[in-house]
Amino acid sequence: MVAFVFPGQGSQYVGMSAKIPESSIKKELFSKASEILGFDLLEICEKGPQELLTSTDITQPALYTVSAIYDLLLKEKGIKPQVVSGHSLGEYSALFSAEVFSFETGLKLVRTRGLLMKSASYEAPGKMLAVIGLDKEKIQKVLDEASKVGVIVNANYNAFDQVVLSGSVEAIAEAQKIAKELGARLVKPLEVSAAFHSPLMEPVVPHMSKAIDEAEFKTPSIPIIQNVTAEPERDVSRIKENLKKQLTGSVNWVDSVLKMDSMGVKDYYEVGPKNVLKGLIERIIKGTTVKLSEEVFNV
Numbered sequence: 009m010v011a012f013v014f015p016g017q018g019s020q021y022v023g024m025s026a027k028i029p030e031s032s033i034k035k036e037l038f039s040k041a042s043e044i045l046g047f048d049l050l051e052i053c054e055k056g057p058q059e060l061l062t063s064t065d066i067t068q069p070a071l072y073t074v075s076a077i078y079d080l081l082l083k084e085k086g087i088k089p090q091v092v093s094g095h096s097l098g099e100y101s102a103l104f105s106a107e108v109f110s111f112e113t114g115l116k117l118v119r120t121r122g123l124l125m126k127s128a129s130y131e132a133p134g135k136m137l138a139v140i141g142l143d144k145e146k147i148q149k150v151l152d153e154a155s156k157v158g159v160i161v162n163a164n165y166n167a168f169d170q171v172v173l174s175g176s177v178e179a180i181a182e183a184q185k186i187a188k189e190l191g192a193r194l195v196k197p198l199e200v201s202a203a204f205h206s207p208l209m210e211p212v213v214p215h216m217s218k219a220i221d222e223a224e225f226k227t228p229s230i231p232i233i234q235n236v237t238a239e240p241e242r243d244v245s246r247i248k249e250n251l252k253k254q255l256t257g258s259v260n261w262v263d264s265v266l267k268m269d270s271m272g273v274k275d276y277y278e279v280g281p282k283n284v285l286k287g288l289i290e291r292i293i294k295g296t297t298v299k300l301s302e303e304v305f306n307v
Contacts, residue, residue: 011273012082012089012105013289013298014075014098015280016259017200020067022056024074024281029305033080037111041073044115049073064129064201068097068122069115075101075280076111078301082277085304091240091271093233093264095285096164096204097121099254105279106228108247113223120219124212125202131211134203135180136163137173141193147171149190154183163205164259167291172198172259174206209255217252231271238263240271265292277301 028034038050052061053070060066075098082088094102097118104114139147147162151173154160160175160183173183180197187195203209225248231240234250238260241247265288268276276298278285286298 009091009272010087010089010275010277011268012079012092012102012277012279013285014079014092014094014101014105015071015278015282015284016094016096016098017064017067017071017204018198019280019282019284020061020071021281022058022061023054024070025050025053027281027302027306028074028077029081031081033084034077037073037077037080040112041069041115044112045069045119062199062201063126065119065122065126067200068118068125071097071280072101072104072115072118076104076114078279078305079105081305082279082301087277087304089230089277091231091233091268091273093268094235095261096235096254096259098280098285099232099235099251101280102232103225103228103247106230106232108225108228108232108244109223117219117223121212121216124215125204125209128209128211129202132203132208133177134159134175134206134208135177136198136200136203137180137184137187138166138170138194138196138198139173139183139187139192140170140195142169142171142187142190146187146190146192150183150186153186154179157182159203159207161206162258163203165262166259167262167288170288170291174203174208176203176208205254205256205258207256213252213255216255220248220251233264233267235259235261235264238267240267261288262292265289269293269296275299277304
């Protein structure tokens with residue numbers, strides 16, 4: 009059984025579009041994206057600058073577009089999934105792959121999502137912090153102590169020993185200090201511009217919910233494992249509700265991967281730039297090898 013998994017923010021890098029083989033699909037989707045967005049997305053993906061590409065209103069449509077192109081190229085090559093899942097923003101790419109909505113509909117949704125999240129970051133500035141090597145008790149201690157100076161939550165359950173914390177600038181700075189004191193192997197601020205999957209995104213919910221409600225969704229052609237439930241979903245109304253909850257809720261990536269494994273997935277493809285999900289999945293399911301879309305077309 010084959011699964012396509014789609015990365016979220018943090019996987020973007022200047023030049024990521026150059027690894028995509030030249031094709032009519034690449035040309036068509038970047039052309040459509042630039043027309044809808046009102047700026048040259050391919051130019052930004054190719055040349056940056058990094059600061060612009062990292063701004064969430066640009067990152068989200070850029071990653072969605074790159075992932076969608078790889079998805080179509082893999083399918084054209086005869087590699088097709090029986091289940092899909094995406095990490096945070098990647099869930100929109102997964103929904104495109106499962107034919108829930110058109111490329112254009114998905115692009116407009118992630119563009120709206122990015123703009124709303126950017127505005128929320130101005131109203132309530134926040135950060136995200138990856139922490140590796142602490143057990144659940146120590147992570148809870150970090151959260152308890154850091155919450156004394158601001159909002160902070162466990163936003164991403166990425167692997168058994170890796171989480172991503174999300175919250176106010178002050179709380180994340182405190183969490184970084186405490187996590188180091190408790191012996192974390194790695195404590196690293198992420199290259200994102202807001203506190204995603206936290207209560208600081210609450211102002212985004214009404215507007216994004218409206219955009220999701222108004223978008224045309226179809227029953228997925230294959231199951232999608234969604235972040236908030238870590239369960240295969242095929243009901244359109246539930247898919248929409250889960251997308252709304254995802255804005256402030258945690259990404260349950262460990263449980264999502266375990267669910268795909270229990271469904272019989274043997275072959276995983278990370279469909280998008282870099283190899284972030286490969287590292288996580290191979291730590292969650294020992295003995296698994298995740299193939300990278302970048303490598304499939306650059307061997």
